[in-house]
Amino acid sequence: MIRLTFSLNGRPVRLRTAADKRLVDLLRQDLGLTGTKEACGAGECGACTVLMDGEPRLSCLTLAAQAEGRELTTIEGLAPAGELHPVQRAFVERGAVQCGFCTPGMALSAAALLARNPSPSAQETRQALAGNLCRCTGYQKIVEAIQAAAAALEAEP
Ligand code: FES
Ligand code: FES
Known part of the structure; x- marks a missing residue:
């Protein structure tokens, strides 16, 4: 297990997770943010795209560990609550x-x-x-x- 600290949709997150966990699984399964989709699981389709420090990132090809110290934005955090971007x-x-x-x-x-x-x-x-x-x-x-x-x-x- 590893400890991670990062920002997720503007809020600080601290957690422990498996060292080999993919970011898409951390988001969807552990944090319940199912707006991030997984389709190909192989870096081909972009369905799993999130923003890491403002840049698009394929969460199916990213280890959760790579989120350490970063700012993540998922579709749940794109716009303030109750509004659309x-x-x-x-x-x-x-x-x-x-x-x-x-x-x-x-x-x-x-x-x-x-x-x-x-x-x-x-x-x-x-x-x-x-x-x-x-x-x-x-x-x-x-x-x-x-x-x-x-x-x-x-x-x-
Ligand atoms: S699920 Fe297709 S690129 Fe990640
Ligand atoms: S894959 Fe159905 S709207 Fe784009």
Whole structure:
């Protein structure tokens, strides 16, 4: 067992866990944060994406131990309680969600993109989402939603 201390969705976490536990299992099974999805379990699909120090990270390929001292954001922490992040709101309004299995990872990748590039082109948006696969939407509505979210964020006072 190892001891870990990290920030999770803005709150400090201290716990003990197995040294070989994957981050996705720590989040979903031990901490009950099932918004993070696991699909391929092999680094191929992006469904398990979380943010680590603001950057997208595949939690199925990350050991929980690698969270030590880091700031983690899962989909549960993307927006304040009772509100949607502009990316989430745009996904809903633009029909960018179908089965929804890819959506948490997509939304976190998109939020990270907009944090570093507030006005991405469609091409830059597609590149930023290259690691997030969606079997339902055909991607066009997702790209449109992210561009709408960028416009909404830029219009905020
Ligand atoms: S579940 Fe992690 S990349 Fe697919
Ligand atoms: S909405 Fe179904 S996988 Fe993307």
